[in-house]
Amino acid sequence: MNAKEIIARRVARELKNGDVVNLGIGLPTLIPNFLPSGITIIVQSENGFLGLGPLCDEPNPSLVNAGGEPCGIVAGAAFFDSAMSFALIRGGHVDVSVLGALQVDSLGNLANWMVPGKRVPGMGGAMDLTTGARHVIIAMEHCTKDGSAKILTNCTLPLTCSGKVQTIVTEMALFRINNGLVLEELCPGVSIADVRNCTEADFTVSPNCIATPGELI
C-alpha cells in the first residue's frame, strides 16, 4: 500500500455511518475505497450533487466530480445548483470535509490555494468547506516531494482558513488540533523522533497516543 492509500484508509476510519462527506481533489477521492464494512457515507460534490458514487456505466459528460473526473451516482442522489451546494457546505450540513494542503499549522490554519508569484490555482470551494464543514480533516503526505515540512508552527503561504482544521492524517501519523498540535497515532514502523524530524511545528504527544492498529491502516 502506498502513502496515499495508507492515508486514505486511515481517514476512512474517521467517518461514521451516514456522514455527509466532501472529498477534495486527488488523494481524498480514494477514501470511499477503504470504508469499513457497515459504514456508508453520502458524498457531496460541490459542483452540485449529493450521492456521488463510483463510475459504473459509460462516463456521462455531464456527470463528473468537482475535479472534473467522470463518476456515478447512488440511489437517493440529488442534483442542485452552486448556491444550494454551498448553502449545504457553509450551513453545516456537511459533516466532514477532507482536503489536501500545501501547509497546515498548529493553530489549525490551512494554506492550499496559492504560492504567490508562482502557482495560483485559486481556492475553489476550499474556503467555504473549511468554514462550514463540521469536521475538517487534512489528508496529505507528511512532507513535500523535496522533503520539507508541511506541518508548521505558522503557515507562511496565504491562508485558506484561519483555525478551522481539526485533524491531520499523513502516512506517518495522526494529529488532532486542540489548543495546539497533539500527536494521537503513529503509523507502524514510525517513531516519535521520526515525526519530530519531519514536522516543523512543535507538538505534544497525547498520553493516549497509540500505534495505529493494523486494522486501522
Next chain:
Amino acid sequence: MNAKEIIARRVARELKNGDVVNLGIGLPTLIPNFLPSGITIIVQSENGFLGLGPLCDEPNPSLVNAGGEPCGIVAGAAFFDSAMSFALIRGGHVDVSVLGALQVDSLGNLANWMVPGKRVPGMGGAMDLTTGARHVIIAMEHCTKDGSAKILTNCTLPLTCSGKVQTIVTEMALFRINNGLVLEELCPGVSIADVRNCTEADFTVSPNCIATPGELI
C-alpha cells in the same frame, strides 16, 4: 360596471404584451378579465409560481393565489419556493406590481399594511413588491368608505415603501407621480374640480390630460 371593474379595466390597459405582473389581493385580481385582445400577461403569485390562470377544473387545495383563493395555471407555468419568488420580485424580474392602498401620497409613498392600534394585517409581500417591481401601480377606490381622501400630501399611516409608486388608478382618475402628483386622465363624467374635492394632495394637471376614452374604461 362598478367602481372596482372600472379601475381594473383601466389598469389592464397599462399592461403590455408579455409583462410579468403581480396582482395584489382583491381588486387587482379582476384585472386579467379586462385585458385587451392580443395582450397576454404572465401572472406571478408570490406564494410560489408563475403562470397563474383562471380556475378551470375542480379546485386543487394546493393551488391557490396569494390571497388563498383557488386558481389554475397556464401552460408554461413554473413552481418555486418563497426565496425564488422574492428573488424574482426584488430582483426586477416582475414588470408590474398592482396593489391596493390605505393611503398614497404625492411623493410616491404608500401605506397599506397597518393602522396602529387597530388593524395590523402585516405587509406580506407588499414591501418587497414595491421595492422590486419595475412599475408600481396603485389600484383603489378614490376615497374611503366614509368619503375621506386616500390620496394625501403625506401619508399619515406607517409606510409600506418610500417613493416607489409611479401610477395611481381610481374610478375617477389616473395620476402619474413625477416630481409630484400629475393628473393624466379623467373618467367620463368627472371634472377636475370633482377630483380636487376628493383628493387631499395638491396635483398638477398634465397639459396632455385627457378624458379616459371610452374604449379604455
Next chain:
Amino acid sequence: MNKCMSLHEVKAVFRDGMTIMCGGFLGVGSPEGLVRELMSNGAKNLTLISNDSAFPDSGIGQLIANKRVTRLIASHIGTNPETGRQMIAKELEVILVPQGTLAERIRCGGAGLGGVLTETGVGTLVEEGKIKLTANSIKYLVELPLRADIALIKAKRADRAGNLVYEKAGRNFNPLMALAADLVIVEVDELVDCGEIDPETVITPGVVIDKIVVSGGY
C-alpha cells in the same frame, strides 16, 4: 439511518420555550399532522416562525388561539383575527417581517450566512433598530439569520433518504426551513424507496431531513 417516525412519536420532541418554524402559506403546504401533535403535546411559550398565522381554527392558527405562542415572527397575520387581538392586547409579541426578507433570513439561517442586505423596508418602520449599510450608493438594511430548534415542514413525497418533492403552491417556505433548524421533521403524503425520485427533480436533498412522518400514518 432509518429516518421514519410515527406521528405519535413526534409528540416527544416538543418542549416549552422552543423556537419552531412551520412551513405553509395560509395553510397551504402546512404540516397539519405535525401541528396536531404539537397541539396535543401541550408545549407552550413557543416562538413560532411562519409566513402567516393561517386561520383561527386551522393549522398553526390553533396554536395562537390556544395561547401556546408568546412570540410570532411572520409576514402577514390578517387572516387570523385572534393574532391581531392578542398582539394589540399585548398578550402576544408579533414581529412582522416583509415576506421576501423573511425568506432570506431563513435561507441565511440554513446556509451559514450572517445576513443579507436588502432595500426592502428602507424608509419604513421595518428599519427600526437595524444596522444600515450603504453600498453602491444604495441604502440597505442588514437583515440577520433566523434559525429554529425544530422545523416542521410538509412535502408531497419523500424517499427513505429524505429527498423531497413538493406540491404546487405548497412548496413556499418549506424548502428554506428544511435547512434552518436543529431538528427537521417532514410530513409527507407518500414515502417511496430511494431511486424512485428522479435526482434532477429533488427540491430538498435528504441530508437535511432528520425525520419523516407519513400523513395519517399512526
Next chain:
Amino acid sequence: MNKCMSLHEVKAVFRDGMTIMCGGFLGVGSPEGLVRELMSNGAKNLTLISNDSAFPDSGIGQLIANKRVTRLIASHIGTNPETGRQMIAKELEVILVPQGTLAERIRCGGAGLGGVLTETGVGTLVEEGKIKLTANSIKYLVELPLRADIALIKAKRADRAGNLVYEKAGRNFNPLMALAADLVIVEVDELVDCGEIDPETVITPGVVIDKIVVSGGY
C-alpha cells in the same frame, strides 16, 4: 414574445468591454455554441465571470488564450495554465472569489439583494478591501452583488416560454446567472412546447430568459 434565435444571430449582441457571465464548471454545463459565437465575433476587453477558466483549448478557456479577456472573476483557474501565466505576467487581472461566495454574489445580483454576510474568507487575503461586520459575535465579510451585461447559460431543455431544466452536474452556476444579467441567452439541447415541462420540475422560470438558442441549430 418569440424568444428563439439562431446561433448565428447571437454574434451581433457582443461588444468590446462587456461584462459576460458564463455558466459551467470545468466546462460541464458550459454553453459551447454561444462561446464559439463570442469567439468568432471578436469582442475584446471583456470582463468574464465564471466559476473557472476551464482548459486552454476548450470553452471559455479559449477566450483567455486569445487575449479577449482583461478581467476574470472566478474561484479556480488551476486547470488552465494560460490563465495563471497571464495573471502572473500582469496581462490579465484575475479576481479570485471563494466558490460559495461567488455563487452568493451572483445570486444577490439576480435577487435584488445588496450583498451577503459570510464568514468564508475571514482571516485570509479574501478579506482585503472588504467591509467587515460583526453580528451575533461573529466576524463576517460583506460580499457585494455581481451582475453582467450578458449571461450565457446552458440547459438541457427549454420550452418556448424559456422554462429550463438542466442535466446533472451541468446545472452549477447556470440557474444563478439566469437572473443576474441584462440579457440572458440560453443554449439548449432541446426545445419543446409550453406544457411539455412539468411546472414542478422547472429549475429556471422562463420569465428571466430573453433568448433561446438550440445547440447546433444554425
